[in-house]
Amino acid sequence: MRGRETLRPTAPGDEGRLKTLWKVCFGDEDTYIGHFFAKGYVPGQGLVLETGGEIASMLLPFSQEIVGPDGTAVPVWYVYAFCTHPDCRSRGFGQRLLAWTEERGTLLGKRGVVMVPGEESLFSFYRTLGYQTCFxxxxxxxxxxxxxxxxxxxxxxxxxxxxxxxxxxxxxxxxxxxxxxxxxxxxxxxxxxxxxxxxxxxxxxxxxxxxxxxxxxxxxxxxxxxxxxxxxxxxxxxxxxxxxxxxAERKPFGVVKWLDPAARTWWQGGDGGCLAFAYD
Structure with a gap:
């Protein structure tokens, strides 16, 4: 995949290509993938990076809220199904898509981006991108x-x-x-x-x-x-x-990048927040 690179939200008609990329990257069965697009996918909320007219990277966020001890809630995006086609890896596509997700989230009123790193070594990697362990x-x-x-x-x-x-x-x-x-x-x-x-x-x-x-x-x-x-x-x-x-028995689970200084200051939960579902 080579050619002009474009960042854009998903659009009606993308579902077939998104399903194909999902299967190539994660290896899930067609029934499972189809089930997500029927029950979990929010049309138009996904984000993709195209190169040469083909979807090379995708990220399908969920809208969630982080709630504080006093009941105050701030809107965030949870990063899900974040992947890059094997033929397009090591070209910075994933980082570009994630950075654009943060920019777009800010425009849409999100105050943070949440994700669950797939393995322990990735916590330090995401720290270099401005994420902190909060869960x-x-x-x-x-x-x-x-x-x-x-x-x-x-x-x-x-x-x-x-x-x-x-x-x-x-x-x-x-x-x-x-x-x-x-x-x-x-x-x-x-x-x-x-x-x-x-x-x-x-x-x-x-x-x-x-x-x-x-x-x-x-x-x-x-x-x-x-x-x-x-x-x-x-x-x-x-x-x-x-x-x-x-x-003493906790292990790191989820990270957050705060998208505005007020949200960063608001968070006083250290690394002990409760994030239950990684959809893993």
Whole structure:
């Protein structure tokens, strides 16, 4: 791919080429990719870099909000499906597209750009681009044990999940998932054989691709006991569990680039914010 380079928003009719680039870069099945464009894609909100008339890089952001302890919320973009065609890598296309995303986000009233680096080494790379680690997680594989007096597990709707989640996270720094940023995670949960659940006085978002249980978010006063309740209810032997955790056990999870000085000053959460969904 060579020729004139153009940065632009996605337009109707781009979907076929976006799906092709997704498959080339990530290797997902056609049904999964098609499902995203039906449930998660916001037409016109994607951003692409073209060269020679072909889409070389893409980024499909979700609109989200970062909420502070007092309930104040600031609008941000979450970077998703960020990739460059293998034939076009090492030409700076990804960095150019990301920089333009930040510029466009500012024009559209976004006050930050959020992403989850794909591997630990990328945290330092994004730091050179002005991103800071603001979100962390506790992650552990939990095996099923025979326990009694476990909390009750029951399915819940996305709206119920959102309300219970906001209640559990009150007084913290956290990310809220309005619109399709929430419906896409809901689809990933239910379509994989998992779901959204109320667990005692908390909530859990569970995916179950290929029978493997992954709890993408567990909000509970006692995460390990709630994980045992989920394993018992779902008939699983082990689960990968993500939850907000104590400082000594946290690992870096998400980064933010603030797009205005006031937002940068507003953030006082250090690296302990709660970012649940990476759609990974």
């Amino acid at each position: 962390s997680t506790w992650e552990q594989v939990i095996s099923r044990e025979n326990q009694t007096a476990l909390p009750q597990v029951a399915p819940c709707t996305l709206e119920e999940y959102r309300q219970l989640r906001a209640r559990r996270l009150q007084g913290r720094w956290w990310v809220r998932y309005p619109g399709r940023s929430g419906t896409w995670q809901e689809a990933l949960c239910w379509d994989s054989g998992g779901g959204l659940y109320r667990v005692g006085d908390g909530v859990a978002a569970v995916e179950r691709w290929g029978g493997e249980i992954a709890v993408k978010e567990l909000l509970s006063r006692c995460p390990e006991q709630s994980a045992q309740a989920l394993l018992a209810a779902l008939g699983g032997e082990r689960a990968l569990v993500r939850a907000p955790g104590p400082g």
